[in-house]
Every structure is written in structure tokens, then in C-alpha cells.
Amino acid sequence: MTDGLYGQSEFDALLTEENIFDGVFECLRRIWGTENALGERELGGAEYRTRLLERELAKLYPPLYDELADQMGNHPITSLEDGCGVIMDALSLREGFRLERELADEHDWNVSLGWAPIERLPSETQFICREWFNAQSPSTVNRDDYRYIGDLDVPQLPGTSPEYVWTRHPDNRLEAALKGNYSTEEVENIYEDAKGLLEDIVHESVHTKFLVTSDHGYVNHLGASPYTLSDELKKSLKGKFSGRLAEVSNSQAFQILEQANIIERVSDHYVVRGHYKWTKPGDTKKIMHGGFSLPECMTPLLYVETNATGGN
Structure with missing residues (x-):
């Protein structure tokens, strides 16, 4: 995995904790537990490392989102x-x-x-x-x-x-x-x-x-992102989503995005997985809710x- 996302203790937590998300929690602590992570100089880098961590975890551990969804409820x-x-x-x-x-x-x-x-x-x-x-x-x-x-x-x-x-x-x-x-x-x-x-x-x-x-x-979509999309998928995502969720409809664009594991159906809605974004460069809207990350x-x-x- 990319250097700097975790140290030995975080790696051990990912491998040995009964719940993989307890290991994820420690990886996020490594990124956001520093004193100035929310500050002007550090924020963009911390957000980038968060996105990179999630992208790599999803590649290495395909059940990641299914297991997170299974644990929801009874907060x-x-x-x-x-x-x-x-x-x-x-x-x-x-x-x-x-x-x-x-x-x-x-x-x-x-x-x-x-x-x-x-x-x-x-x-x-x-x-x-x-x-x-x-x-x-x-x-x-x-x-x-x-x-x-x-x-x-x-x-x-x-x-x-x-x-x-x-x-x-x-x-x-x-x-x-x-x-x-x-x-x-x-x-x-x-x-x-x-x-x-x-x-x-x-x-x-x-x-x-x-x-x-x-x-x-x-x-937070601030700064660069390791998440990439083909022109076809970008067009489909931009055409169907104005936020990180959209109501289900009978659309080929939704089917394409779902097959590519970019969105997931939840009852009457589709939600965007990970940190994919569809906004044009320079868009001022950076912080969003409703998705699955x-x-x-x-x-x-x-x-x-x-x-x-x-x-x-």
C-alpha cells in the first residue's frame, strides 16, 4: 500500500482486529490525529491520504462496503x-x-x-x-x-x-x-x-x-484525488447525480455505474461509493453527504x- 497511510501498528490492526473497521479507525487516526490536520497547510494532504486509503482498501478487500453496510443499525x-x-x-x-x-x-x-x-x-x-x-x-x-x-x-x-x-x-x-x-x-x-x-x-x-x-x-473533495473515471462513466455520473445520492429510476446510466461498482442501490436510492465525483473543475461545492464512504x-x-x- 502507498507509503504513509499506515505504520506497523495500523497494519497489525488491519490484519488482526476482529472487525476490519477497527483497523481502518486506527489508519484514520494516523491521518487525522496529528495536531494540525484540519489546518490550512495540512487539510488538503490529509483529505488526499483519506481518499487514497479508502481506494486501496477497497481494492485489497472487496467485501469492505458490504461489511460496513451489514454493521449499520442499532447505533x-x-x-x-x-x-x-x-x-x-x-x-x-x-x-x-x-x-x-x-x-x-x-x-x-x-x-x-x-x-x-x-x-x-x-x-x-x-x-x-x-x-x-x-x-x-x-x-x-x-x-x-x-x-x-x-x-x-x-x-x-x-x-x-x-x-x-x-x-x-x-x-x-x-x-x-x-x-x-x-x-x-x-x-x-x-x-x-x-x-x-x-x-x-x-x-x-x-x-x-x-x-x-x-x-x-x-x-470533502478538496484538492487532488486518486479516483479516476472513464469519459463514459463520468458522463453517466454527472448526468444522474447532483449530490451523492439519487432516486432510483429505470436508466441504463444507473445500470452502467452499478456494474462498475461506482454506485450502490439502497432501497429507493442509489448512493455513490467511495470518493468518486462528477463536478466540473473549479466547482466550489466540495463537502457532500448522502454517499457510501x-x-x-x-x-x-x-x-x-x-x-x-x-x-x-
Whole structure:
């Protein structure tokens, strides 16, 4: 495999862990666990190595996507018995590795990071919110043990056990970063705001135990990519997809893409596998959801335990 994607410990994890995705998790930690991975100078390279890792793993281990799909469902947030469950829209393992380090270093908290597959495909908020809370969107959930946060101000939390909090961050900032001239520096600013919001939630909650996770991650098409397509496949993909998912229809283009293992059918939708993209050069839309790839379908599980005053 390409130099730099893993070291001996990550290679051993890929070979020996009972679940191959525990090995993938360690490979992603190698890429995103460094201090400046989200910074302006490092972000493009980290995204490229993430894409390269996934492409090579899929070549070396063909059942990769089938096994990931088989593990979806029964996300740990659905079996929370006490404490506070915080769902941060589109929080990915990229941010998770940094949160694990910084929250432990800056507070007197016990912090650990794991992962879980998303609840289901397509990896879009509307579908996952329907599974978890039987609502069309996080803002329409009507439960006494639930609070939705659309901005950076934390309202009074339910105080129930368990309680659930769903934040629109970091995704609303990621969505805003798609428009106009995309700046890699903004990703670090987005992270800092999401981190500050999480810290405020911890301080405002009556609980001392928190499970911080997300509905899905995201794919960032910033910079170069090792994923290539023939002109025919590129035309088919561009003609049928405006995002990483599309409704099923009787089309030869879909059949061609499915036979080439570029897309996969999930019930009434097709989703794009890996990091294939169809946008024209120079397109400002870089960050997308809804497809079937490692960074958007492996969600962070950040376990935080504070002191008896709820983190104050």
C-alpha cells in the first residue's frame, strides 16, 4: 500500500482486529490525529491520504462496503440509558480525534474516542432522524427529553435522564463554506465553534456523562484525488447525480455505474461509493453527504465524563 497511510501498528490492526473497521479507525487516526490536520497547510494532504486509503482498501478487500453496510443499525445513541447524548450534525472522525485530545488536555475530564457505523443509508440527516426520533428533521422532534440547537447559544436543557441534544453545528457552517470562494482556513474556524458549543452544552447539562456522536460525517473533495473515471462513466455520473445520492429510476446510466461498482442501490436510492465525483473543475461545492464512504459512514463516539458539577 502507498507509503504513509499506515505504520506497523495500523497494519497489525488491519490484519488482526476482529472487525476490519477497527483497523481502518486506527489508519484514520494516523491521518487525522496529528495536531494540525484540519489546518490550512495540512487539510488538503490529509483529505488526499483519506481518499487514497479508502481506494486501496477497497481494492485489497472487496467485501469492505458490504461489511460496513451489514454493521449499520442499532447505533449506540439509540440505547443510551442515562447521561446526555449529543448529536452534532456531520461531526466526523476528523474532528473527533482532535476533540478527544483537546478536551482531555484542557479540562479535568475523562475522554475517549471510538466509532460506530451510521444508522442507515443514504447518509442524510432526514433519513437518520426518521429512524431515531420518528421526525422529518431534527428541528421538528417534539419530546420532553430532547432539545434542538440551531445556533451557538445553548438553551435550557431537558434535565431528563437520558437527555438528547441535536445541534446544527458543524454542518451549517460546512454548508456555508461551500458557497463562493472556498477557504481551507475556514474548516479550522468551524471546528473551533463546534468545540466551543460542545463545551457549553457540557457546562449547561446536569449530567456528568456524555456520548457525543453524529448522524453522519462528510466527504470533502478538496484538492487532488486518486479516483479516476472513464469519459463514459463520468458522463453517466454527472448526468444522474447532483449530490451523492439519487432516486432510483429505470436508466441504463444507473445500470452502467452499478456494474462498475461506482454506485450502490439502497432501497429507493442509489448512493455513490467511495470518493468518486462528477463536478466540473473549479466547482466550489466540495463537502457532500448522502454517499457510501468511510469518512461519512463511520461516526465518532466520543465518551466524556466530567466532575460531579457537570463540568464546571
